[in-house]
Amino acid sequence: MLALACAGAALTTSVQAQEWPTQPLRWIVPYPAGGGSDVVARTVARDLEKRLGQTLVVENRPGAATIIGATAVAQAEPNGYVVGTADSGTLAYNPSLYAKLPYDPARLTYIGGLAQLPLMLAVNADSPFRSVDDVLAAARKTPGKLTAASAGAGSPHHLALELFKQRTGTDVLHVPYKGAAPAIQDLLGRQVDMMFIDLAAGLPNVKAGKLRVLGTATPERLPALPGVPTMAEQGVADFTAYAWQGLVGPAGLPPPVVDKLSASLAQTLKSPEISAKLQEMGVTPMPMTPAAFRQYAQQEFDRWAQVIAKAGIRLE
Secondary structure (H helix, E strand, C coil): HHHHHHHHHHHHHHHHHHCCCCCCEEEECCCCCCCHHHHHHHHHHHHHHHHHHCEEEEECCCCHHHHHHHHHHHCCCCCCCCCEEEEEHHHHHHHECCCCCCCHHHEEEEEEEEEEEEHHHHHHHHCCCCCCCHHHHHHHHHCCCCEECCCCCCCCHHHHHHHHHHHHCCEEEEEEEHHHHHHHHHHHHHCCCCCEEEHHHHHHHHHHHEEHHHHHHCCCCCCCCCCCCCCCCCCCCCCCCCEEEEEEEEEEEEEHHHHHHHHHHHHHHHHHHHHHHHHHHHCEEECCCCCHHHHHHHHHHHHHHHHHHHCCEEEE
C-alpha cells in the first residue's frame, strides 16, 4: 500500500509539473527597480511569459548584497511559481565574504544563465591617464594615493580592483559607494581617479565622451569598444572579470518544471529581438543549461574565493 501511495504521489507531481504553469509566476530581483538587473529581468520576462503562457511579475527585493532576495527565493515553495535573479555576488562572492548566510547557494535549483556584463577600467575623460601603463606608473610612484570607486564592498567592481592590485602588485585605495550610480557620479566629478565599471553602466558616458576606457577585463576586445585594448594586451596577464546573472529557484523544483523553464529561457535569450535589446544595453546574453550554469558558478566561486582570501575581505 505504501509503495502504491508513493507511486500515486509521484504520478500526481509529474502530471502537475507537465501542466505547469497554471498561474502567474513571481520573479524576484535582488536590486531596486530601474537598475540594470531590474531592466534585464523585465526585458527577458516580457518575452519569456509569452513562451510560458503566464504572466511573470517582477518583484524587487533589494538589500544586503542580494542576500534578502536570495533568501526569499530559497524559502519559497518549490512549485515553480517563484524564481529569482542570482548573480556573481549571490553565488560566487557571498559564501567567501560572509561568515554565515541565510541561504545555501549549493541547495538552490539552477535554471540557467541570463547575462554577462564585461568589466573595464575607466577614468574621467579629462584624466591624465591614457593607458593602463599610465595608471601603473602612478600607482607605483605613490602607493596608496590613487583612488578607485566601486558600487560597494564585495561588489564585482571592488573585486575586479582587488584582482588588478594582486596581478600588478600595486596599492590603490578602494572607495566604496552605496551603488554604482553614486560611484559613477563621483568618477564623472573627478572625486576619484578611476573605477572598474561594467559595460552596461559605463557605455552611455563613454559614448557621451565623459569617460575614457583604458582596458577591458575580457579575453578579447569588446565589439562595442573595438579600439580599447584588453588588459592582457597591456601586459596584465590572467585578468578576466565579469558581473554575471542567472535564474534560480528554491531547492527541489520538479525536473519537468526546470526543463521547461530552462528551455524557454534559452529560447528567449537566443531570440534576435531580445539578444539585440540586451546587447544595446551593454549586456551579453548568457544562455546555459542548468548543469552548465551550476558548473560556471562553481568555477567562479573557486576563482574569486582565492582573490577574496588574499585581499582579506570579510563583511558583516
